[in-house]
Amino acid sequence: MQNANTDIQTNTIALIGMGGTIAGxxxxxxxxxxxxxxxxHDLLGGIPVPTGWAVHAQQLRQIDSKDITDGDWLALAQACLARxxxxxxxxxxxxxxxDTLEETAWFLHCVLPAGKPVVLTCAMRPASAxxxxxxxxxxxxxxxxxxxxAAAQARAGQSVLVVAAGEVHGAWAVRKAHAYRVNAFTSAPAAPLAWVEEGRLRWAQAAPVARAVPTPPALPALPWPWVEVVTSHAGARAQGIDALVAAGVQGLVVAGTGNGTIHAAWLPALERARAAGVPILRCTRCAEGQVVPAPDEDATEITTLxxxxxxxxxxxxxxT
Incomplete structure (x- = not known):
């Protein structure tokens, strides 16, 4: 194995530190x-680097990911683009x-160009545990x-991966499913893309599945649009939706019950939001599955995310 160093050379892995429990x-x-x-850089101490590779470390943030902001995402995206x-x-x-790794993974999937692997990793226990x-x-x-x-996955549009507890997940499917176990992440109902076994990867399939590669948007200056998630539930009241619209919300994601259904009390409020020009996306609050629209239903507001x-x-x- 080759030691990590700070000199950029051929076959370099750029390591960007954002903080988190792994550095806790x-x-x-x-x-x-x-x-x-x-x-x-200190996290690399004693960790073997793949043969023929060098690692260059950059400390970008030292934050608890529950507190991540749009500004942190912008800085991370800019650092990734530079590398x-x-x-x-x-x-x-x-x-x-x-805590927000699945969100950062999806954000980077949407804004970074495909072609080179971007691998996020983390820890459920601090370094002192x-x-x-x-x-x-x-x-x-x-x-x-x-x-x-991983390079083949990146070329097929699956550039952003998450590695934790010996599993490799794609940005689209990964989510944190457990509050404290070390194997907290899942791609359910699908399987992980790969497993890491003694430093070697065993991919679930020989050829990567090509996904739609988004055209990365230019990253404008902050502030970015205010979009909120609202979750339909028993006893939901329209005043919550109306208050967000009155406060200037610029987009609403409605996490509906079951197959994306919405409490009857919210329907008029959402119509008022649409009339005010607020775009809406509807999905399900269920951990597995996605909204299946009825044959005569307008699906333009439905997302599988x-x-x-x-x-x-x-x-x-x-x-845009």
Missing amino acids: TGSLGGVGYQAGQIAA LSDPQVAALVITHGT LSADGPANLRDALACAADAG PPLKARISLMLRCL
């Missing part, structure tokens, strides 16, 4: 710690908190970034 300290367990305390434009950088690895999972996840993320299969990723897509749509 202060607890021997999984609670009661402070995220974002260890520099990205991806370097011909000597073949792949990116980003260390990130778990007795059984920290961060070192193994970072090792696996580096192995994924250097893998020929889960609510949090739908919010990002609608925000980016409002930018």
Whole structure:
């Protein structure tokens, strides 16, 4: 194995640190710690780098991912674009908190060009824990970034991947499904794209599935459009929708019950929102499955994305 260094050279993996639990300290367990305390370069200590590769570390943020902002996303996207434009950088690895990792992964999928792997990794336990999972996840993320299969996925439009607990997930399907277990992420109902086994990747299928590659939008200056997620539930009241519209919300994602159904009390309020020019996307609040429109139903407001990723897509749509 080759040691990590700070000199850019051919077959370089650019490591971007965003903080999170993987860089956290202060607890021997999984609670009661402070995220974002260890520099990205120091996270590499003792971790093998794939043979023939070098790693260049950059500390961009040191934050708890629950507090991530549009400004942090803009800075991350700009840093990724700068690295991806370097011909000597073949792949990116980003260390990130778990709480909003699925949102960041989808955002980067939407705004970065396809072609080079971008691998996010994380930890459910801080670096100071007795059984920290961060070192193994970072090792696996580096192995994924250097893998020929990941490069093939990137060329097929699946550039942004998430590696955690020995599994590789795509940005479209990944979600955090458990609050504290180290195997907190899933692609259910589908399987992971690959598994990392002793530093080698075993892909679920020989050839990657090509996905629609979005045309990355230009990233304008902040502030970005205000888009909110509202969840339909028993006892829902129209005043909540009306208050958001009155406050100037610029987009609404409605996470409906079951097959995307919406409480009757919200229907007039959503019509008022449409009349005010507020775009709406509708999806389901259920963890698995997606909205299946009726044969005579207008599907233009329906999305197959889960609510949090739908919010990002609608925000980016409002930018154009």
